[in-house]
Amino acid sequence: LEPLYITQHVQIGDFPENPSQRVKARGKEKFQNCNDPSKPIFCEMLKLIDDNERYHWKEVARWIKYEERVENVGHRWSKPNVPLVTPVALFRLKNCLKRGAVLLDRTVSTFEELANMIVSEWEQQRAITSTETNVLFRTLLRSKEHLVKSTTTNLSCLLWRPMSPPNVDAYSDSTSQQKNVPSEEDDFERKYNEQLKKYLENAESLVILIAQLPLMHKTVSAFVRLTEPRVFANLSEMPCPTRFLFVLITSGHHDEHDLFMVGRCMGALMTDKNFRNIAAYAVDSTELTYGLDEFHRDSVIIPPGKWHLRNDMEPTEQTQENEQEKKHAPVVTSKVLIDLEGLQYTGKYGAICRICTIFVQLKISDCSAV
Structure with missing residues (x-):
């Protein structure tokens, strides 16, 4: 439901012909005889870093099946965990999709063309000034720094590995024998990496760019979906074509944590199959918000004080597919x-x-x- 600006109908219960299901049904019918654009998504988020006034984009998180964040200690990926988002961040992301620039089914050859197209759309919406135009264009073209560098023939660097314990010579023989027994963490690593390889075989990428610029007067955002995915040099650490791009740039007065949480919401949405279908089939910004509403409806909210966002939630083998089937029964x-x-x-x-x-x-x- 939207804030009570106008009179609106309130429906209690789940209806088989809700807007998001109509979008998915139309998309499946449209792409029945051709390549279905709804594919697995590799998502990564880069943040604009100010290194002595030398700006560059640095990777801070990624989503493959779950969320992984860059740990400050050890400069490595954290253990995969269930992405946790807040309702406030979801509402802010919905506002970005409704009022920001939404460019669907666009065709570009280079990332420079894509950046120019985004900035031009902001100009048409009168969201930026002439001074901000050149700065934003140069900002989008800044170099991208990834935690790991992969190639099209080597994906091993994308696999998750637990941190190795320190070598201590004083360990007894019994301890060394225990090391040969697979631990729960080793079993998780094996299963997760097996699923990861299958997931990445036919995946496309979504790149999230978040930034704070002191000269900005307004917050600007852009969601882009390309007609044909393109491989842009050094944009993503994953050697797969990029189909989606989400950009969120605010002024220096906004809280950095709020900016990060909105970016996390977009990454979490792309781990959800229902929203991926909506993102692939939507024809305008309103239909994009249908997918966000469905994600919000199917989410579980933890009461305040019972859990903290700093605490990771490990993934489980259980799924809610049966529950979802019951929910969508006629x-x-x-x-x-x-x-x-x-x-x-x-x-x-x-x-x-x-x-x-x-x-x-x-x-x-x-x-x-x-």
């Missing part, structure tokens, strides 16, 4: 009469209740059991 409308005679007048708070008629959405599977 529904029928049933008219149910509830007799509230015993509550017509309680005397408490001066409340008077009348016999009322309500409509309840019942699943077909539930009706058959009656």
Whole structure:
């Protein structure tokens, strides 16, 4: 639901013909006889770093099946974990998709063309000044620094490996024998890397660029989907073509953590298959927000104080596919009469209740059991 700016209809329950499902159904029908653009996505986020006024983009996080962040200690990837986002960051990302630049099904040959197209769109929206135009164009073309460098023939550097324990000569023979026994972490590494190789075989990439520039007066954002994915030199650490690009640039007055959280939301969205389908099939910014609404609806919110974003949540083997199938089961409308005679007048708070008629959405599977 949007903020209460205008009168709007409120629907309780899940309906088989919701907007996001219509978008996915239309996309599957459109690409039935050709290459389906909905493919696995390798996502990475780069942040603009000011190194003595020498700006460059530096990789800070990536999403393959789960989220991995660059650890300050050891200059390595963290253990894959479930991406955690906040509702506030989701709302801010939705605002970026609705009011920012959305460029769908565009064709470019070089990243310079892509950067020029984004800046030109901001100019048309009157979101930036003439002074900011040149600065933003040069900023987008700054060098990109990745944690690892991969090639088209070697993907081993993208695999996750646990940190090796320190070598201590004082270990006994019994300890060395225990090392030969596979640990839970070794088993996780093996299973995760096996899934990772299969996932990356036919993947495309989404690159997220987040930055703070002191000269900016307004926040600008852009979401780009290319008609044909392109390989841009040094844009992504993954040797796969780039189909999506998300740019978010704010002024220096904004909180850096809030900027980072919005970028994390975009990365987390691309780990969700439903949103990837919406991102591949959407025809405008409104349909993109349908996918974000579906992601928000299927998310679980942890109450404040019960968990902190600094605490990682490890992935599990369990999935919610069966739960999702139950959620999207067809529904029928049933008219149910509830007799509230015993509550017509309680005397408490001066409340008077009348016999009322309500409509309840019942699943077909539930009706058959009656």
